[in-house]
Amino acid sequence: MARGGTPFRIPTLVPARRPDGACLFLTEDGRCAVHAAAPFGCAFFDAHQAAAEAGPRSAAGLRAVLADWLAGGPYAVVWQALDAAGLRAPPPEAGRALLRQARSGGGSPPSDEVRSRPGASY
Numbered sequence: 001m002a003r004g005g006t007p008f009r010i011p012t013l014v015p016a017r018r019p020d021g022a023c024l025f026l027t028e029d030g031r032c033a034v035h036a037a038a039p040f041g042c043a044f045f046d047a048h049q050a051a052a053e054a055g056p057r058s059a060a061g062l063r064a065v066l067a068d069w070l071a072g073g074p075y076a077v078v079w080q081a082l083d084a085a086g087l088r089a090p091p092p093e094a095g096r097a098l099l100r101q102a103r104s105g106g107g108s109p110p111s112d113e114v115r116s117r118p119g120a121s122y
Contacts, residue, residue, distance in 0.1 A: 010066050011079050014089050015042070021098030 016024040023042075025033045032042060049057075068075040082088075089095065 009091070010062050010069065011076075011083070012062075012065055013075070013079055013082070014092075014095075017089060017095060019098075021095045021101075 018024055018026075023032075027033050032038065035042070065075055067073075090098075
């Protein structure tokens with residue numbers, strides 16, 4: 001997102017991930033184990049969605065998260081509690097890089113610094 005032409009990262013919540021960057025709830029056959037009760041991101045986005053649809057949905061979701069942050073709403077409160085407990089995920093681009101590496105057969109992640117953990121991403 002950008003405000004006044006300056007890009008900034010909105011702190012977001014993400015499901016826990018495996019060391020390869022994949023969602024913790026992804027089964028061995030590539031299916032979601034918690035689909036019936038999927039978190040927001042999983043319920044409104046999927047890997048088969050065209051960028052023309054995913055982009056506007058993502059922007060709308062980020063605007064809603066930003067509004068909650070500015071209002072000190074429950075999303076912000078939960079994120080802050082997870083952050084205070086040390087439950088952080090790497091930035092989204094690091095998670096995507098891990099997943100690409102795992103899918104290409106590149107082996108284990110380059111370092112523990114970019115491994116995903118349950119909780120918040122920022």
